Amino acid sequence: MALLTLTFPPGSVAAVSKSHGDWIVDSVNTTEVVIVVNDADNDGTISDDEWDAAVSGNGNDIGDAGYLYQGGGTSGFLYSTDGVTTFTVGQDVTDIRHNMSNHFEADVSAIICFAKGTRIATPDGHQLIETLREGDKVLTAKGEAHTIRWIGRREVSAFELLHAPKLCPVRIRAGALGNQLPVRDLLVSRQHRILIKSKVAERMFGTKEVLIPAIKLTECSGIEIDDRPRPIEYFHILLDEHEILLANGAPAESLFTGPEALKALSPEAVEEISTLFPEILERISLQGPAAPVPPNKRVKHMLARHRKNNKELISG
Numbered sequence: 001m002a003l004l005t006l007t008f009p010p011g012s013v014a015a016v017s018k019s020h021g022d023w024i025v026d027s028v029n030t031t032e033v034v035i036v037v038n039d040a041d042n043d044g045t046i047s048d049d050e051w052d053a054a055v056s057g058n059g060n061d062i063g064d065a066g067y068l069y070q071g072g073g074t075s076g077f078l079y080s081t082d083g084v085t086t087f088t089v090g091q092d093v094t095d096i097r098h099n100m101s102n103h104f105e106a107d108v109s110a111i112i113c114f115a116k117g118t119r120i121a122t123p124d125g126h127q128l129i130e131t132l133r134e135g136d137k138v139l140t141a142k143g144e145a146h147t148i149r150w151i152g153r154r155e156v157s158a159f160e161l162l163h164a165p166k167l168c169p170v171r172i173r174a175g176a177l178g179n180q181l182p183v184r185d186l187l188v189s190r191q192h193r194i195l196i197k198s199k200v201a202e203r204m205f206g207t208k209e210v211l212i213p214a215i216k217l218t219e220c221s222g223i224e225i226d227d228r229p230r231p232i233e234y235f236h237i238l239l240d241e242h243e244i245l246l247a248n249g250a251p252a253e254s255l256f257t258g259p260e261a262l263k264a265l266s267p268e269a270v271e272e273i274s275t276l277f278p279e280i281l282e283r284i285s286l287q288g289p290a291a292p293v294p295p296n297k298r299v300k301h302m303l304a305r306h307r308k309n310n311k312e313l314i315s316g
Contacts, residue, residue, distance in 0.1 A: 008033040008079055011086035016093060017075040025078075025091040033079075045296075062100045069100055113154075113234040113255070114247055115169050115187035120237070121246035129235045129247075138237065141195065141244040141251045149277055152236035152255075152269050158229045166190060168227045169234075170214035172250065176222030178312020182248035187226060189234060190215035195244050195251035195291055196313045200305050204298065211253060211291045212299055219303050220313065238273065240280055242290045251314070257284045 013029040037046050038054035046068070052061040055070050062069050068079040078093060080086075087093070119126040121139040130153075132138070137145045156167050169187040176182075177194070188194075193211035202208040217223045236255045237245065244251045257273065257280065274281060294302065306313060 006035050006037060006079075006081075008035075011088075012080040014078045014087035014091070014093070015075075016071075016078050016097070018073070018097075021094075022092055023094045023097045025087050025089055025093060028087045028089055064100050067096055067100065069097065113152075113189050113192060113236045114252070115189075116233040116235065118186065118188075118235070118247050119184075121249075126246075129237070130233070132237070138239070138245055141246055144243075146239045146241075146243055148237055149240060149280060150236075150238040150255075150273060152238075153233060155231060155233045157231050161227070161232070162229050165225075165227060168225050169232060170218060171224055171226040172214065172217070173222040176220065176313075177250055178314045181314050182250035184248050186248040186250055186252075187232070188214050188247070188252060190225075193253045193256075193289075193293065194313075195253070197251075198306065198311060198313060198315050200302055200309070200311055204302050204305075205292060205294055207292055209291045210302075211289055211293045212303075216296070216299050216303065217313070219300075220307065238277070238280065240283070241287060242284050244290050253290060256289055257281050258289075 008029065009032055010030050011028055013033045014025040015027045016023050016025055018024075035055065038050055039046065040050050040053075046063075048062070051063060051068060051070075055061055061071075066081055066085070068081060070077045070079070078087070078096065114120070114129050116128075116130050118129045120129050120132060122132075123137050123139060123145050132148060132151060134148055134151060136148050138148060139145055161168050168190075170190055170192075172182055172186040172188070172194070174182055174184050177196075178198075191213045193213050194217060195209055196212050197209050199208065201210045214223070215225075218225060238255045238257070242256045243254045245254050246252075305311070
């Protein structure tokens, strides 16, 4: 069990009510709104039962990937979790409410990136991620050279880590994935997906390669949340397409510019990418991730089978 503190900046929480079939914003928060949610399974996401149990317990709390709703059938509060949306008084949010469901999982820690010190494979050898620049080439797991279009970075202070544990990285210890990978400890954000390659995955999903968020892998030996209170700097790498990079030798994704992943970026970063590389956003959105991403419940089953049969996550 873990408690997630969610902070909503001004404009991102709206009091809404239903009138003549339409949902209208009555008022918008002018100061920060902070709520604490019980993330019972400690996965950095808020599911329907966790939101309902932690916030109101009245059975009316619903949501989707970008919004959460708390209240009754004709009025309540609409929370934006995408870090971008700003509500306005009088706004018609009927479509948002109609698209919400009682079955959802809102990702509140979608930051997808590598920690400073990660060595990324390039045509010239492995280079520290903090030394890479736009225009440099990196190698994918397929051995193809691709140009870096954009690099983002964010420094998280020790104070932030202490008060927002979801920002703490996952440490994948050397060799923990199998096949002697990674070659040295790898630090990534919780939702950064690692490419798993195994016969267990193939039997379950019909493909040997699947992408799994690092936080899900903490059920496996040698992979854990690194919650030491010290500053950490995170880096994003955007390519022309969603690709699998080699980070400390291990296969891990480049920045995926789907709606969930963009929540991890600042509004300024999203605006910059949207302005400079609109074609990349469209292409990645249409093509989807570089490998299948199984649903969370089946991931749990897959990892349990790996542990039970003592199978490596990356087989030779």
